[in-house]
Amino acid sequence: MKLLSPIVCGLPLLCGAVTAHADDAGQSQSAKANQQPIERVAVFGRQVNLLGQSSSASEGIVGAGEIESRPLLRTGEVLEFVPGMLVTQHSGSGKANQYFLRGFNLDHGTDFATTVDGMPINMRSHGHGQGYTDLNFLIPELIGQIHYYKGAYYPEIGDFSGAGSADIALTDDLPYRQVQLTLGQYGYQRLLATGQQQWQDNKFIYGTELQGYKGPWTDVEEDVRKVNAVGRYLTHVGNGQLAVTAMAYSNDWNSADQIPERAVTAGIIDEYGSLDTDLGGDSSRYSLSSQYVDANWRASAYVIRSRLNLFSNFTYFLDNPQDGDEFQQVDNREIWGGKLARDWAVSPLGINTNVTAGAETRYDHIGKVALYHTQQRQRIGTVRDDAVDEFSSGLFGKLEAELTDDLKLRLGARYDYYNADVDSDNTLNSGNANDGIWSLKGGLSYLVSDDLELYASAGQGFHSNDARGATIKVDPVTGEPQDKVDLLVRSTGAELGFRYFDREYINISAAFWYLDLDSELLYVGDAGTTEPSRASRRYGTEISAYYWLNDALSVDAEIAVTRARFTEDATLEGKYVDGTVPWVASAGINYQPAAAGIHTAIRLRYLGKRVLDSLKAHQADATTLVNLSLGYGYRDWDFKVEVLNLFNSHEHDIDYWYTSRLSGEDDSGVEDLHYHPVEPRMLRCSVSYRY
Template sequence: MKLTSTVIYGVPVLFVAALVQAEDTAQTSTSASQPIERVAVFGRQLNLLGQSSSASEGIVGAGEIEARPLLRTGEVLEFVPGMMVTQHSGSGKANQYFLRGFNLDHGTDFATTVDGMPINMRSHGHGQGYTDLNFLIPELIGQIHYYKGAYYPEVGDFSGAGSAAISLTDDLPYRQMALTLGEYGYQRLLATGQQQWQDNKFIFGGELQRYDGPWRDVEEDVRKVNAVGRYLTPVGNGQLAVTAMAYSNDWNSADQIPERAVTAGIIDEYGSLDTNLGGDSSRYSLSASYVDSDWQASAYVIRSRLNLFSNFTYFLDNPVDGDEFQQVDNREIWGGKLARDWHVAPFGITTDITSGIDVRYDHIGKVALYHTKARQQIGTVRDDAVDEFSSGLFGKLEAELTDDLKLRLGARYDYYNADVDSDNTLNSGNANDGIWSLKGGLSYLVSDDLELYASAGQGFHSNDARGATIKVDPATGEAVNKVDLLVRSTGAELGFRYYDRRYINLSAAFWYLDLDSELLYVGDAGTTEPSRASRRYGLEISAYYWLNDAFSVDAELAVTRARFTEDETLEGKYVDGTVPWVASAGINYEPDASGIHAALRLRYLGKRTLDSFKEHEADATTLVNLSLGYAYQDWDVKAELLNLFNSDDHDIDYWYSSRLSGEDAEGVEDLHYHPVEPRMLRLSVSYHY
């Protein structure tokens, strides 16, 4: 007798199995004549009533990731409702992220992990919290579990706006070979596979990508290589996973450009004023995780390298050789996490308790900033080595006060210690700090379909260690003030989730967040810029509707108000980079059987505030992407039209001073922008075996 197996991906197997059994959504078959049944679980369709801590928590499954057309790998974070992902430079560097009234730059105030490995880089050469996701292969992502707000004690640094835990798949739905060709020299070759013997499993994948881009004066010449190997085996009552990842990339880049250069006809909107920009990056990691009913453990070692050349102001600081600069970041990271669960019933109250510890050590052998000309060093702004250690203790309690009312309490304590060895001994030194974070919430199950939430919590982000030991400006030699190593954030929200098992998943939250200071180390200048305390609040709504098993629509809307709460009259009250309106919507047709599948997606990034007096605003950006494919037996052919209506909007905008050749020494304040990439067609063919 041959048993039919069910392949489930998108959420942890044990969790999905419990939901599937409870809701009778899948059945196994004992008929030898039936083929293997493959069930793709979509995270949005999971019933999180009674499972989640807030209305701002959710799960994205592999099925959803596979269906959505993506221009860049980093756009997988746009599955977090209200998140927008853009780019202001070459394809090889980290993206620019927007969420909850934050211009998160390259990741500050949003913590991202992949299989337990932290992605945000502390004290990084290009910016605090630098989050580069180019090493991911989207086809190997099993799920994204996102947590907006600072209400989760398992999450420490960069947790103000929220976090996302990305998990690699534990079970591929199929093996595949795929080739994608597109306009502007886009080429991608993908191979994924899975081998299983007894209870052991090996999952692997590889990706080669080339891309020249639409830029007039610069051929981007992206050369990306990714490789993943993942071994899973049962150990005791749980599962051990060991994962090796390797990534290498080099590219040329077209950075943001001043509007006046386009208006004057010096360049067009796809042109460049400095054609020597770009960089190279690499990341190699080895990680292990173990999970059973009581224990969760993980450990990792990461080797990361970045070499980046940029020029944003042209001839403002150096009228002879120009303002091109090089940023270098070379580091190794070691760390891990251990957590234990207990299930008790004091006074007859069913209670789950979790406690744990996480540690991380960054050995940054070189983090440096140099003046360059045509990628040749002509001067040193600063050249440092940093050793930064952190440890966090956390605990949480979930008590079922009644059948419908749950109380959640959490706390964590984080300690940081950093040593900076600078080329200027005045800026060398040690900094350390500790911070408590308290969190809590209530949830009330009104009915089988409706749950209400109230959540509150404290979070924090770390500042660059160099800013916590600095005494003099590395460029001018003038005395400057140090900044705190850790910065507090405090937030709360009220929300609800409505889940109809057949048709709809609807959630909404009204939230606010106070930040003690928006202090950031500015890697582009080698200095720390102090800022002021701020407050943000807003409303977020997410709705997912399934007309039938194959056809679905979704819509997400986020409205935010962000203001400084100090010195509002003198310096202006508006938080630079704030996006008041963000929206996205999609229509998806994904039948289980062979045939046509399609996805249409709209994303809207509203007008952005570019200065604290709101004298300058960037126009809104609207993009539409279309995917249309046909599956037959083991073959799948797909066409993607990115930027379907050929919008000439901007990916990102800034307002600052720069100087073109021949302009006055003080430069000109102007809008600087990076255009969205024009409409492009990509064709893919994949063979599943």
């Protein structure tokens, strides 16, 4: 079996109870028929053989070797290892990215659940957007694997998982220690140091990252100042492994936000210009987490402290012609939570079965979530200022049964309960909201041969809405009556798929899927937030293919086609879901020999035309980018050159259609295309000493 990075983990903290060698992953289902419990495989490789192991065709594992080889513009692009996912940005480098998957403009993370070492990253009732997912605190070199799940078919996963989820696990074993220096155009600087110390059954893994970046913008110097630090202690306890991880992140930056097309056309600014040069922010995140895994138990606990101050201006002079529309969003919170799961192997009626039961809980103490009018980053008015306490608990269970040597049945269920208290500066908007929701999930898989498996999956999921919307009574600006929204919103989906793996050269997976959502969350340009909207339906096809020409050279291609439509009030208000992307594709060539010498990777990513309004009157053009890396390893040294945006595309990272007003325009403003350009071609050079 040929892998890009055929390294097997010994006892991964997030990867099930039993591991297997890579060669065992290819054995037939019949050969395992008499084994108990059902085997779970976790391999640090790219798209390895998951026949007989995965729950659907839309599940996969990405290993550290693949992550290391791919050129990345931003840290958040690690989620582009999820087939069909594309990651962009509409503002400065320090805030959460924009994500696209399965026809969703996921904004900053809604409907895609992300965890890091058991810690939830999506922020509920957040100051900038529901489900806010900021991955800037990650050091990519310390990621061990990414296990992704698309669709709502997995009972272990709750909030924000309608489109899918990703479990990011930090490494349990560094292949080497290193010091790396990267310098690039537009003032890019990065210093990285990672290491590992081991004594008897104890291990300590650490890493630090310092990053600076001025950016290519005409009127704004980003002046990014990012600091990351990670310390990870691992030891054996009983028959399992305990990991305790501390993470610290701090960042501040200036922003070149999205701009109106008419300002560029009129020559007021160029494509890298800004209409408000006071924008930007600062963010920090500190966490302490622990995880324990043995043959039967999986447990995790965490505490997180998160802060964000963000200054934006999307409409310029529309709402406040005198002072401008600049605003500040504040989110200060602490999060506590944990998860516990137990596995049993049983044989009712002689059927080999794994049973899992578990529980999880999370408490967000949001001391301040606020929106202020500002001018030159000074507050001149308060839109709303709230404190929110939001608690959730979930129970889940599943069984995996081998009905025959080749046929597996998976059934699962979970129940989630949410309670939120809102203390608003306007007492009319204070109050309590609570809700509960059941989710049922199931699937079948049939191993046609040692190379081919078929899947049928179905399930219910949900996302939570901002708690402030569930208690609101009056608009905080106008004072007019405002309708409340449901705290929890149902999604329902299903898919048919297959996975083919010949254990020599080819790995192909494909799925045809659909998803119904009771309420969309849509981006509102003039407020910089999301708001609930109408019910919708999506369906589409995804195909991923990987071909290994030899042990060092591989090619891959991924394509996703989606149709998204509103199913409610479609005749009057339009049927097209704003911001959806019908076509997404990526492809790459990767040459990574085991020995020192030349290594290279080239990556193409395509984001198709986007519908910008529900009537499809306006669309954004497609965006195509190519990134290249070329390196040379010599003894303990590695030298690498990365060229990002190789062909210097001037296309757009993201586009919106809404009303804004420039100085001197009519009071009612102008509807226009607003976009953030892709960053121009840039060169980055790295030198690493590995020891």
